[in-house]
Amino acid sequence: MYANIVYIASSKLTLNFTGQFSKNKSALDQVNMPDPPEGGFFAARDYDYSNMYTYSDLDYSILRSGVGFDYRFSPSVIWTAGVSYIDLKDDAGGYVYGDETGSYFTVRAGLRYDF
């Protein structure tokens, strides 16, 4: 899911917003394996696969967002500033890759001069 919005507040000021959200899952259904023969050698061994489908689940939520503005001092000088924030949440327990939950943000500003 994504949304980008640009708002032209005046001839000098433009505001922008971006946002994307994704939910990502990967899972194995429960595996139905045949029962081994009863008794004897097999009885003492653990051939129970019933939890196998829980070992490799992946479950991520990712949010990317940003907000900023452009301010035009003159036709050739533009001041730009913004902040972006990206957050990844790992809800699968980290059995496959380790826990990968994390986020970061960036604040950015600068001047553009055209001549």
Added chain:
Amino acid sequence: MLSLSKPGLYSVLLALILAALWLIPADVSAGPPPNAEYIGSEACGSCHDDVMEGFSETTHGLLLSKVKKYEDKLCESCHGPGSAHAEQQDPDLIINPAKTSGMDDKPLCLDCHSDSKFADWQFSAHGAENVNCSTCHTVHSKAGQMLKTPTPDLCYGCHTDVRAEFYMPSHHPVTEGKLDCESCHNIHGTENKFAMGDDSRELCFTCHPDKEGPFMFEHEPVNEDCRMCHSPHGTVADNLLVQSEPTLCLNCHAMHFHTQLPGQDIPDEEPVPTDPNRFITSTPDGFKIGMLTKCTQCHSEIHGSDLPSQSISGSGRALTR
């Protein structure tokens, strides 16, 4: 067994082609009539002043004015002779490149853009799908601004599914701006200048040459098609894998694991009997998770290796080393 035989399939397709041919109605074509004449760009400016304003500073304005063949025609270089259109003010009496069809001999733009970079346009996915140049390009723009929207957003306009894939946890760094769609795709049908041959894997090897081999111990899907395991735009699983491990591997391979023998639970870490410096633990679930979660943790050289693996029973082919 196949539900439809090959001759049957081809018969159906042939019938479809013939039916389509039969259905074709009389063509309705637009454009200048044969007797239309060139009238010069000043006449165009009398109505299309919004386009003419600043046109001389655009890429096409600059270039057309410097090419003898076009310097007198300017607008009519692309739009054709405008006399009939100017007289009757009928938009159907002028060429509108945005509405031209790839059914013509060749797209109008290729008259000038005729070098080898566009030689394959007719056979490209875009060309063969009849995509018009103006779908992506703004012709009346300055240099560096001739795409309607910067890529990759321009491409996402039609390829909406690809946008979603690039937001997945594992993706080529297009979202981060390190690669562009054109890094891999031949937008104009031009062959990738660093991909030689027509093997679909060759494109991937231009940036990932270490996966090409040839290897002493191969992983056969690598020799088939990278896309058997990878989806290049984006996936949930790491390394652009189309499915998570071990599911993907189990599509072709029997899984292996040790079962728990009775009395061998070691819930807390204990030294290995023969090596006090090593420690092992053991729980029934942990045992299976170890073997049935991430195959490449042990089979780390999954694209192939020149070194035999430690286990002899796989003839050294286990790709663990």
Added chain:
Amino acid sequence: MKTSHTTNRFVVLFLALIVLVTSGVVRADYTYSLWLGSHYTDFNDYAKKVGEFNRIGSDAYPEIGFTILGSTEDNLFSLDGQFYDNKNAFANMRLRANNRFSMKIGYQVFRKQLQFDLLDNFNAREAIGKKAKILSHEALDSIMDYGFDRHQAEAEFELMLAEKYDLKLVAAHRFIFDKGDEQKTSISHCYSCHVSTKSAEVKRLTNQTNLGLEASKGDVSVGYKFSYRTFKSYADDISFFYDEAKNPVSGGDAEEFSSREIYNGKDMPTGIYPDIRKYSSKVKFQVDKGKHLLNGSFSYSRTKNDVSNLDNVVVGGTVKYTTMISPKFRLYAYGALSKTTSNDVVYDIPPWREGRTGGDLDIFDYRRESSLDRLYGKGTIKALIRMNPKTRVHVLAGYEHIRRYDYPNLGSESATNTYFGEGSIRFRDGLKYKLSAKYRLELTNDPFVSYKGIFEKPGADILKKENGAPNIYYYQRERDLRYQNITTLPTIKHVVNLSGNYRASKKVGLNAGLKMTIDKNTELDSLTVEHSAFQPSVGIDVSAGNKWVLNTGYTYSYNKSTGPITVVMMDG
């Protein structure tokens, strides 16, 4: 701020170019754009996934960016670049002089972060008590900031040699240099199942140079291109110690277990990179007769891996043809044929139990018979039909053949034949709306099979065939059961693609699409193999007055695979 040597060279190169331009050596009318800024980055928790392609730290960096555009009557020049931080920068230069010479030079560096610790998943499991018997693990080196910087530079030149024949010299070069650190893993099978890791330097260099000639006269164009690509790792090899194999719990049966291993008690190089050289030649031609366009190529390429002294050769060619039968009917034809041959090598693998007690001797000689050896052919024919100015239809039929020689273990040639057809219809009413529907059908005989095959018949019946064998482990070696020529790839595949764009007004645009794929394997006796994908998407663009612009969308993607899972069971 620590800056790499390569980045320093990049800065110096582009400062030199700026001086060159501004000093008037390249005389033109210029426009300039300069960006001066800065940014600050900070992170929480684990930044190596969320910031996989960025340099993430608690840092502030100055930024500089520039664009220079210059033109004269005959020349076009542009230079642009950006320094974002010491791991992210790019610069590009383009020059076109008098229609005789053009060049493009570009440089880019970015950071690819690798996982903090490849053993993290073990730690995660153990943190909740799901510990793994035997699978002990240990990072032999202290954990580092794994990742590498990818430096990539490209140059492309085109020089007109003779205008009369449009004879051009074309050349291109690219290098990709990965520099950093990675974590290598190794497993000592059997005794300890001991997964260990070491830090390794990343120093991978790819170089590719292309040189070619192109010429055209009248309707005919011809071209030749030679390409040479090398890949080499300049990092030191990493070695791991391979344990003496013993029963992991009792420490007993040393000889029996050791006989299963190739390297016992030795320090052996592991995870080394290949050393690749690839030579390619390609001849192209095109004949453009207006209504008829014929285009083809013939190519030869040889790839060598000097680590194992292997090479393979691919010889192939393609032909493409299109003709406009009428203003409403265009026909396309495509054909490709190639043959790959690879050298077979015998690699000496010692027999199982050689010189040891504990059963019969099993031979495990390994003869490399590459699955690269193959004949590949593909042909398609496509008709594009304009029913009326608003409606266009296409139909396509095609055939693909892959014959694999010396396919390992299956003992004979294997061939995969795919027949496919597709059709689409598109309506377009100017810029108002566009609707398209496409359907593709693929029918495949004998799809690709894993060289080991896969065990098909599950169930207790099979287990009973062990005839009272004391250990199911031996079931693994029932070759007749395990090595069966079946696959989980489909024999029939349906693909549906629907899309629509509607511009409700100058201010509102809607688009929607649906992709569906359903495939299954109908050649298997007792197993269900099916895959399905379902991907609807919708997007809206709205502009309100001259103030607001909104574009938003939603995509849902669902993929499901059903197939067999087979297990080789071992005791422990």
